[in-house]
Amino acid sequence: MAESVCRSLRDGVLEGELAPALTIKDSLSSPFGFNVFSHILVQLSSHIVAGKSQSRGMVIVSLSRSPSSYTGLLKMNGVDVESSKKWIHILDCYTDPLGWKDKTRKSGDIMDPSNQILSSYKTVKDVNKLFSVICDLGRGLVGENKSRFCVAIDSLSELMRHSSMQPVASLLSNLRSHDQISSIFGLLHSDLHEERALAAVEYTSSIVASVDPFHHSVDGQGSYIRNSSEPNLTKGKLNIRSKRRNGRVRVTCEEFKVGPSGISFAPVSAVDGAAVAGLIPKVQFNLQLSEKELVDRSRVVLPFEHQGNGKPIQIYDGRRSLEESNNETTPISGGKKEDSGRGEIIYFRDSDDEMPDSDEDPDDDLDI
Amino acid sequence: MATTRTRVSSFSHNVSSLKSSQHPGLKNGPNGTTFISSGISDLDKILGGGFSLGSLVMIMEDAEAPHHMLLLRNFMSQGLLHRQPLLYASPSKDPRAFLGTLPSPGSSKDDTSHKPSHEKDLRIAWQYKKYFGEPQLNINTNNGGHHDYCNDLDLRKPLERHFFTSNNVDCVSIQNSPNLDALKDRCAEFLAQFSRNEGSISSAGRIAIQSFCSPQCKYSDMEWHMLSFIRSLKGMARSSNVVVVATFPPSLLSPSCSKRLQHMADTLLSVRAIPDEDKELAKLLTGYQDMVGLLNVHKVARLNTQVPVILDATTFSIKLQKRRFLVFECLNQAPVDGSGGSSYGNSGVCSTSTKAGPLDF
Numbered sequence: 001m002a003e004s005v006c007r008s009l010r011d012g013v014l015e016g017e018l019a020p021a022l023t024i025k026d027s028l029s030s031p032f033g034f035n036v037f038s039h040i041l042v043q044l045s046s047h048i049v050a051g052k053s054q055s056r057g058m059v060i061v062s063l064s065r066s067p068s069s070y071t072g073l074l075k076m077n078g079v080d081v082e083s084s085k086k087w088i089h090i091l092d093c094y095t096d097p098l099g100w101k102d103k104t105r106k107s108g109d110i111m112d113p114s115n116q117i118l119s120s121y122k123t124v125k126d127v128n129k130l131f132s133v134i135c136d137l138g139r140g141l142v143g144e145n146k147s148r149f150c151v152a153i154d155s156l157s158e159l160m161r162h163s164s165m166q167p168v169a170s171l172l173s174n175l176r177s178h179d180q181i182s183s184i185f186g187l188l189h190s191d192l193h194e195e196r197a198l199a200a201v202e203y204t205s206s207i208v209a210s211v212d213p214f215h216h217s218v219d220g221q222g223s224y225i226r227n228s229s230e231p232n233l234t235k236g237k238l239n240i241r242s243k244r245r246n247g248r249v250r251v252t253c254e255e256f257k258v259g260p261s262g263i264s265f266a267p268v269s270a271v272d273g274a275a276v277a278g279l280i281p282k283v284q285f286n287l288q289l290s291e292k293e294l295v296d297r298s299r300v301v302l303p304f305e306h307q308g309n310g311k312p313i314q315i316y317d318g319r320r321s322l323e324e325s326n327n328e329t330t331p332i333s334g335g336k337k338e339d340s341g342r343g344e345i346i347y348f349r350d351s352d353d354e355m356p357d358s359d360e361d362p363d364d365d366l367d368i
Numbered sequence: 369m370a371t372t373r374t375r376v377s378s379f380s381h382n383v384s385s386l387k388s389s390q391h392p393g394l395k396n397g398p399n400g401t402t403f404i405s406s407g408i409s410d411l412d413k414i415l416g417g418g419f420s421l422g423s424l425v426m427i428m429e430d431a432e433a434p435h436h437m438l439l440l441r442n443f444m445s446q447g448l449l450h451r452q453p454l455l456y457a458s459p460s461k462d463p464r465a466f467l468g469t470l471p472s473p474g475s476s477k478d479d480t481s482h483k484p485s486h487e488k489d490l491r492i493a494w495q496y497k498k499y500f501g502e503p504q505l506n507i508n509t510n511n512g513g514h515h516d517y518c519n520d521l522d523l524r525k526p527l528e529r530h531f532f533t534s535n536n537v538d539c540v541s542i543q544n545s546p547n548l549d550a551l552k553d554r555c556a557e558f559l560a561q562f563s564r565n566e567g568s569i570s571s572a573g574r575i576a577i578q579s580f581c582s583p584q585c586k587y588s589d590m591e592w593h594m595l596s597f598i599r600s601l602k603g604m605a606r607s608s609n610v611v612v613v614a615t616f617p618p619s620l621l622s623p624s625c626s627k628r629l630q631h632m633a634d635t636l637l638s639v640r641a642i643p644d645e646d647k648e649l650a651k652l653l654t655g656y657q658d659m660v661g662l663l664n665v666h667k668v669a670r671l672n673t674q675v676p677v678i679l680d681a682t683t684f685s686i687k688l689q690k691r692r693f694l695v696f697e698c699l700n701q702a703p704v705d706g707s708g709g710s711s712y713g714n715s716g717v718c719s720t721s722t723k724a725g726p727l728d729f
Contacts, residue, residue: 243432244644248433248661249641251643
């Protein structure tokens with residue numbers, strides 16, 4: 001159920017760190033980003049209402065869908081929107097983002113004043129003002145004390161359409177470093193933007209969940225041929241990359257299925273390991289020793305090392321092995337005569353300080 | 369045979385000895401250059417002594433990992449410990465707050481733990497050795513001599529405040545400035561204090577610029593502006609006794625801009641993230657559990673000479689020893705199928721067979 005992601009958004013931020021920021025990235029080949037977004041929205045909302053999360057309120061910046069769709073979505077999933085304690089506020093940037101209606105219609109107040117959870121925002125191009133409005137709304141929800149709120153941005157793509165990459169990136173980083181924000185999450189359509197804009201949003205977010213088509217192969221052409229005839233309209237894969245505090249990246253993959261009741265997730269078994277090989281150079285042999293090997297090597301007792309520890313030191317003089325001189329019963333060294341009766345073979349060694357003969361084991365002098 | 373000589377292996381640079389009459393933070397390098405420490409002793413060793421004064425060091429960040437901050441922290445902290453003035457620029461609103469995370473020298477008892485095992489004397493099984501009494505200890509002069517030059521910095525222990533509350537440290541925030549001109553002027557002022565003349569070096573300075581092309585900055589899409597900033601900074605730094613360390617995330621720039629920045633660097637390093645709990649990587653590398661990332665050394669500065677530095681290895685693993693001390697180690701890999709050839713330098717190579725199967729000859 002995209003558990004880990006929901007959990008990190010629910011747990012929120014630790015003191016002195018930046019708030020976790022999730023970016024859900026989808027594309028035309030698998031356009032289920034909004035399903036994932038709404039799933040996370042519902043999960044987080046139910047945690048907030050139940051009091052289980054760090055954030056006490058939520059501000060939804062709705063750019064691509066009307067605010068009533070959010071209230072409808074939450075009601076459908078059993079989340080109480082109109083509770084007595086106000087916990088949610090929707091900033092309506094959908095109805096009139098550029099303030100055109102104000103210019104054309106001079107009279108009347110189109111906004112419904114009785115609606116407590118909605119406010120209208122008319123200058124989407126001014127991202128700085130958007131930031132301050134979000135902060136004010138959030139503070140209005142949770143109060144001035146240490147409570148925090150979370151922010152959901154319906155479509156970062158819409159925001160980037162109205163302004164540009166740099167203001168949106170700075171909005172995200174300002175939100176992350178605001179001391180009353182617990183977590184933020186937003187939706188992005190990756191095929192609407194340039195590489196650099198996507199990279200900038202990924203740089204500023206701490207978790208990137210990309211919604212991919214079900215058969216995602218490395219070879220782009222193959223998947224096109226396969227998928228264009230039968231696009232899979234209900235299933236897909238969610239690849240999550242989350243940045244951990246120790247600097248490692250946790251990569252997880254889940255399969256999801258979109259149905260009439262919502263989206264359901266299932267863990268996937270096969271993980272693509274080919275990307276790992278590109279990180280390290282191909283070195284053939286391991287020329288260094290591990291710690292255990294070093295310790296073992298130092299424990300090996302070399303010949304002659306154990307002598308001199310109290311026992312008499314024995315010097316081998318090349319003639320006979322040490323063991324044989326101690327406990328031989330039948331001497332086999334070549335200095336003796338061979339007694340066979342009539343025919344005698346008398347063998348005298350030429351000199352005493354020659355190197356040991358080849359019939360003697362040259363390793364005899366190793367005293368292990 | 370049992371006499372001790374400090375053996376200089378034929379594979380190491382013959383770096384001239386430390387002049388203790390000079391500042392402890394400076395060391396003479398080859399070809400008339402002077403080194404200052406990077407704050408990490410392993411990195412100093414890899415680079416042949418440290419960062420050369422007058423050079424520009426660029427660190428390529430990985431968008432997914434904050435390892436460049438570890439390198440910057442050690443660099444800045446080492447400079448403050450040696451009383452070398454520091455100029456720090458960052459895209460956050462309050463750069464001064466970062467100074468609170470700088471590491472302090474750790475206790476020196478622990479740092480010799482892994483050194484002797486690598487440099488132990490060759491053990492010879494010789495039957496007359498026992499007549500010559502105790503074998504002489506190989507006194508490792510490196511540790512003693514470098515004690516002041518490069519401290520072992522403990523990342524969990526913050527630096528004492530008196531090191532950076534003095535006038536030594538200047539912090540600049542580049543978040544709200546519309547362009548880099550203000551930063552360039554500040555750098556020019558700073559560098560003017562350290563201009564090189566024929567006399568001996570009185571003091572050295574350090575400039576640390578963090579993520580200068582971060583997307584929060586207003587000028588982040590003005591690529592030529594950023595390139596000309598770095599070029600002028602490099603020119604000013606070359607004639608002064610300062611080391612400039614700048615980090616940038618190459619994925620946020622266009623490929624041509626990123627390549628130009630890489631070429632401008634005198635010393636080029638890059639840090640990369642590694643996947644967490646990855647079974648493939650755990651099988652391939654020993655010591656994977658302690659690793660937090662990878663460091664690649666692409667280029668090492670060589671001033672006043674045309675002879676390049678060729679390193680034995682260019683990829684190192686970044687580990688936090690005891691979660692406090694930053695070390696870089698050579699990668700220990702299991703024998704792999706060597707048909708792919710060396711692939712460092714290419715970041716996106718994915719070979720089809722990566723199984724550590726039997727070696728093919």
